[in-house]
Amino acid sequence: MTTSGEDMNQQDARIEALQGVVDRVTSWQESATEGTIHDELDRGLAEAGVTLTPEQRDDVAQRISDGQDVDVRALASDSEAGGPA
Numbered sequence: 001m002t003t004s005g006e007d008m009n010q011q012d013a014r015i016e017a018l019q020g021v022v023d024r025v026t027s028w029q030e031s032a033t034e035g036t037i038h039d040e041l042d043r044g045l046a047e048a049g050v051t052l053t054p055e056q057r058d059d060v061a062q063r064i065s066d067g068q069d070v071d072v073r074a075l076a077s078d079s080e081a082g083g084p085a
Contacts (some may be wrong), residue, residue, distance in 0.1 A: 011076060017048035018072040020023075026064050048061045 021044035029037055038061045045052060052060065056075060063070050 014050060014076040016074055017050045018076055021048050021050065022060065022064065022070045022072055026070075029064050029067070034061065037061045037065050074083055 021041065024044055025037060027042045032040070038057070041057065041061050041064070045057075056078070060070050060075070069084065
């Protein structure tokens with residue numbers, strides 16, 4: 001059984017990993033196609049050991065493509081999504 005401290009550490013790690021992926025993909029999104037954004041998002045998530053539902057993935061990719069902010073805290077707190085491996 002995990003303690004709330006362990007849960008918070010895992011949550012913090014998930015937030016940090018998601019933020020890193022979003023920042024990386026966002027940094028060059030202006031010149032990328034939506035398909036490339038999806039591919040790079042998938043690659044970054046896999047490297048970070050973080051999973052998202054297909055709907056979350058599509059929403060994040062669309063927000064990045066549109067130049068909108070991505071709320072990684074909301075994504076990280078969603079219990080249906082995966083976490084760090």
